[in-house]
Amino acid sequence: MKTMDTKLWSKGFEPDKMIERFTVGRDRELDMKLARYDVEGSMAHIQMLESIGLLTSDELSQLSAGLREIAGEIEAGNFVIEPEIEDVHSQVELMLTRKLGAIGKKIHSGRSRNDQVLVDLKLFMREELKRVAQAVERLFHRLQALSEEHKDKLMPGYTHLQVAMPSSFGLWFGAYAEALTDDMQMVKAAYRITNQNPLGSAAGYGSSFPLDREMTTRLLGFDAPHYNVVAAQMSRGKTERAIAAAIGAVASTLGHLAMDVCMWMCQNFGFVSFPDELTTGSSIMPHKKNPDVFEIMRGKCNRLQSVGNELALLTANLPLGYNRDLQLMKDILFPAVDELVDCLEMADFMLEHIRVKDNIVEDPRYDYLFTVEEVNRLVLSGVPFREAYRKVGEEVQRGEYSPVREVNHSHLGSIGNLATAEIAKKMAMLTDEFKV
């Protein structure tokens, strides 16, 4: 049924099919994620249009009912972007016009798809960032619990990948928990940058209608308007890059954890293991139980750290104002969020089943872990540090050093004082914002 123009911008000619395919790209698929937010944005916009006299109250109630119906179809999974229609914004307006006739065409007064897509993206990314925050928080609690559970189990600490000083599973798990609090700062910063209202910036230069931008800010639950209309448009790109920085931060922590697990699972270390069903096999070597999950996680997390670069290159030196290149950011950012959440959930699932080896440091290959403990014992008995260091060093050199496998670390943040509660408090303060 083709009773009306399929393009919002139609003016009597149809674009070439090749042009259409190339410019629409993956929008029909990716815009599906924006559909409910597109309707939400339109709901706020029409309430505002009525308040400034651009719609009658009767038109407002018809349009609201029409949009609610569309929202219902989206919720029920029946909404589609038709093959002839180029994006979600066109589809929603078309459906409304089919339902209501000419009134449907009134919703676009004082608006452009440029601010419309921005609103959709901000509402959508706000929810996506909450999803990331929740997955980070879940993993954080898992790591903290493991840290407490295994706090008395020592393991070697390395520098230069050489045996260095005693560490513990309490420290190791706890370190990644605290690292996630720093990443959460980035997620929160990205959330704040995202949570500003671009609606009313229209094509990027505002409108001669007296748009009430405070009203739409309130209706859509944004913290504040992005006041300057040009700045609002510039936030397309800046917002995505802030989100990518947050994604990259979380990914770098998670990728590092995945690397540790791969290494600790190697037989030469053998510090951790997993139930057989969580490992993978080899097609030729019958004995293999490989850490493929953590290898894929490491690879994905490394790739996720390139998202910021991809976006920076895509948007570098674009002219001020809307440019169609911006559309391609959706292709980069949308899958990245899914990928990150998937990795976080996988990490949580795997760590639920991690097995930690006991008595690792009893092995003579770790004798020298305890040299600093010996030096410190001498210092406490009154020997100056440099002398104590030399004495123990010479014993090692002569092969006469024998370790006392005893560790007395009690200062804040050390093996014997993990500050688990303090770190939990730090995280709780950060995540409050996501519980609105």
Ligand code: ARG
């Ligand atoms: N699909 C477009 C995007 O994501 C929507 C905005 C189109 N605006 C335009 N002036 N062509 O950027």
